[in-house]
Amino acid sequence: MAGDGKYGILHVPDFGDGMSSYLRVGATPDDDNTWRDETDGNRITTTRGDKIEVIGGTYTMKVLGRRAFKATTEVEEGRIKEGGITFQGRSDIEFVKGARGQRKIRETTVKGEVHSTYHGDSFEYHYGPKLVSRTGHEDTPTPIEDYPSVMTENPTMIARTWAKSISSYTGSAKLPVPSIKEETWAETMESKTHVKTMTDETTVKGPSKETMKAGSITSTTTVEQTLSDTTKAGTIRNKTTADKIISETRADTEDEKYGDADSYTQGNSKTVVDGIETTINLGVVNEVVLGAMIEATLGGEATLSIGATVDATLGLEASISVTATLEASVGPRLSMGPAREKVSLDRSKAAPVRTNISAVHLIV
Structure with a gap:
């Protein structure tokens, strides 16, 4: 100890230049630290009981x-x-x-x-x-090999989860989230889901809008048993614009419509039935042709009319039947017009027979 007791210095042997280890308690004129503990070598401190430091x-x-x-x-x-x-x-x-x-x-x-x-x-x-x-930033250069001087890079994210059950909730009926926005930008996106049963329910109180833009869309649905689709709406509007629409259905089809049906086709229309076609109309059938009408029947044709039949043709009507034709009408049939031409082949004559009907004939 030295001086008036304000500090004490414990000197140890000097093992080399700048390696003076000492413990000093008290301040010196050129140092305001009242406690200095300095060791130039290794130090081990052992405390066998509690230790409390108040700083x-x-x-x-x-x-x-x-x-x-x-x-x-x-x-x-x-x-x-x-x-x-x-x-x-x-x-x-x-x-x-x-x-x-x-x-x-x-x-x-x-x-x-x-x-x-x-x-x-x-x-x-x-x-x-x-x-x-x-995670990451859009202005961060990547890959890091091209920018070795940059200390940051966008990571590759991998998430795997194994659990007994997973429950995720966002908001509640008592306190819903005022607004949710999700935005995804990716060059390639792949999603797979494998489950035994699946229930998906979406309830929208206001308007709902869905938009998809793609170069091409391929959708495949495989159902082993029954595919049921139910839509309820006040008005359903479907608009499709395409260069060509090809639809193919391989199944027995049942189509039921309740209500008025209005169909408009601008362009040519062709229907081919490879089999038996049966049309039953319970009511009045109105057929109006504005233009030429050509009917060709290759096979037997049977027409049964129970009730009044009205045919109105404004233009040329040509009917060609290369087979036997049977028409049965139970009821009056009215044919009106300035002239009607009938062309047929006579067995004894090679020239056609022409008949002009310029009045009104009532056939019963």
Whole structure:
């Protein structure tokens, strides 16, 4: 001990230049530190019982670790700031002003590569005016091999989940989310779902709009048993614009319509029935042809009319039957017109027979 007792110095042998280890208690005229403990070599501290350190000012610890990276811990006014190789920067805890003017703690952490493993239950609760999550950035160059001087790169994300059950809820009936927006930009997107049973329900109280734009669309649905599709709406409007529509159905078809039906075709229309076609009209049939009408029957034709039949043709009507034709009419039949020509072949004559009917004939 030396001086008036304000400080004490414990000297140890000097093992080399700049390697003086000592323990000093008390301040010196050129140093305001009242306690200095400096060791130029290794140091081991053993505490066999409890240890309590009370620090009234700022606490700072720096660990060099024989490497270029420096780890530091600084505690000031209850705030902790850390920096090191695992943080690639610092971890700051500081007081900030909240949304309602209250004083709260904010932690800012920058880390390097981190591997975390949890055993047991894990709970996360978030409260506050904002929760922001971001991975990568659109202005970050990638791949990193082309930009070796850039310290950041956009990652490759892989997520795998195995669980007994998964439940996800967004909002509730009591407190729904005011607005949800989802936006995805990708060059290639693939989605697969394998389940035993599946229920999908969507309820929209207001208008619903769905738009898809693609170069080509291929949709395949395979159902082993029954495919049931039910649509209920006040008015259904379908509009399709295409250069050509090809529709193919391989199944027995039943089509039921309740209500008035109106069909308009601009262009040629052709219907080919390879089999027996049966048409039953319970009511009045109105057929109006504005233009030429050509009917060709290759085979037997039987027409049965029970009731009045009215045919109105404005233009040329040509009917060709290369077979026997049977017409049965139970009821009056009215034919009106200035002239009607009938062409047939006579057995005894090779010239056709022409008959002009210029009046009104009533055939019963």
